[in-house]
Amino acid sequence: MTTPATPPPQAPGQPFQQPQQGLGGPAGTYASPIPVRSPGLGDAIASEWTKIRSVRSTMWTLGVMIVLLLAVGLLSAFAVGASDAELEDTPVLSLGFFGVLLGSICVITLGVLTISSEYGTGMIRTTLTACPSRSRVLIAKSVVFFLLTFSITAVTTGIVGLLQTAMLGGATPGGDDWLRATVGVALYVATLGLLSLAVGALVRHSAGAITLMIAVVLLPLVLAMFMFSPSLADLQQALLEYSIPSQLAAFYDASVTPSGPSGWEPLWIVLGVTAVAMTGAFASLDRRDV
């Protein structure tokens, strides 16, 4: 089959010719009149964008996340403003933390659903028949999901931060504070979603993968709270420092422990974990039967 470098432009609305019978070739050479073009990653990304925007779960999870970020962020600012407490040293932007922690559960859900819903419905077989390259499908899904959640989280946290600083006085946040509380948090949350996507590809079951991811987010902190035995003190300290809520709080300089990751460190940690999980997801998608 010949592959023209650029397909001849098709006039809009003009129907393709129906395949003609008896093209004259020997048996086994049916040639389609539709221009043949080798698809690439760009086509897969366009396809995944169509997929993610055409199901309601995307709208619901992201809509709920935006509402949570705005509502919880503004309510906490209201509560602090009404209490007359002096917040000279408290960074105002840290009030956005509660909304982001709740919103990250929505991102986890969407990340898992992006791939596990294909397994649940059987759509994955249709997808992999249309594109046998597993890596292309997984990369396209990751890119579309990451960019979508990153941009929505960054914009929403930015709006919430602006409203909070307008409502409350307190210490004026610097440029680095702003960057970490918006772009940093958005990168962290979107990467957490990417980790969920990888877990979804490994577990292949929506409810199972979502439960697993929520346990990963919440359990270390809850377990650490009940570790009263002195012999477990080191483990308790590690769990407190490296639990996902603590890492997220580090972006606001509001971590539960003074030690532990700070600044941009949580992002490198979650990126490393996600890279490992993604490698596993690639291997699983490539090796296992669909």
Next chain:
Amino acid sequence: MIEAVGLTKRYGAKTAVHNLSFQVRPGAVTGFLGPNGSGKSTTMRMMLGLDRPTSGHVTIGGHAFRSLPNAPRQVGALLDAKAVHGGRSARNHLLCLAQLAGIPAARVDEVLGVVGLQDVAKRRSKGFSLGMGQRLGIAAALLGDPQVLLFDEPVNGLDPEGILWVRNLMKRLASEGRTVFVSSHLMSEMAVTADHLIVIGRGQLLSDMSVKDFISANSADFARVRVSTDRPEGREKLTASLTEAGGRVMPEADGALRVTGLGLPRISDLAHAAEVRLWELSPHQASLEEAYMRMTQAAVDYRSTADAKAGLQPPPGYGAPGLPGHVAPPPPEVPQQGWYAPPPPGQNPYAAPAAPHGPVPAAGTAPAAPADPTTRETSEDPR
């Protein structure tokens, strides 16, 4: 051209497909038949690179599916009509597949028209009936206008108009020089659609030949003879006379005789010589279904049993008066030609000439509970 060589797939201890080798040629509709759980869907999944063969390989146009250049433009497949995200509209479903394959979006509206779904293109496919789902699946298979087409049970749930459409579609696609590979359980459909048959049972190849050869190799034509009922002794007389002449005579449930091995004129002559009047003397050609049943009867894994309702019936005498009570079910009748009900379970009438009724080899795997009315396998997936 699809070529399978020594294809084997094991799931744990169960062998779904064992050492399967065949070729599917272009320019013809190749039917793929086999009882439930015989490995048809597994074979099709292996063709599409979705399942990895335990050993052996299958190629399409000389390449394994996963290394085909531009696979979606060369192979189109309908594996499972329900393999779509129900929340997505028909058009968006096809659009995302078209984008993935680098096919212009205008082709989406074209195939929607081809399968007749243009009016519901904006509706979410969750609300589709089985037949509409099948049409959507066929649309997805046709999207890339490919050279090789695989269809797993394409006519499931379609209305008669849809079945006719699929039949003509398959034939047209094959006449254009494409390779068309169709699995189905509807023997009447296969008989009129397929040119070539590949039959598997328990994951092994049972037959690979043209439909005509298949029928003549696996069944015998027969004549149905009905003797006038005013002289009952005429039937025995004719039976003796026919058997003497070298024919094989089997009584049918309604009193007719099924005669093989003798031509119609010879039967008529013999009847005349025996002074027996005939009310019916008709030629019967075995259908594809009969031939198929004879071939696969030993390879059926999931066999239904009579619904005895044991222990649930009221004791005799309590039945509604006037209704015929609990009479024994009528003896199984040999299906007439053109009437394709499945044979009574467990007592396959087609089996009679070949093997006497007895312990069927598959009995060990047959469901043990006789009172369970739902012994059919719900999923074809052997996993």
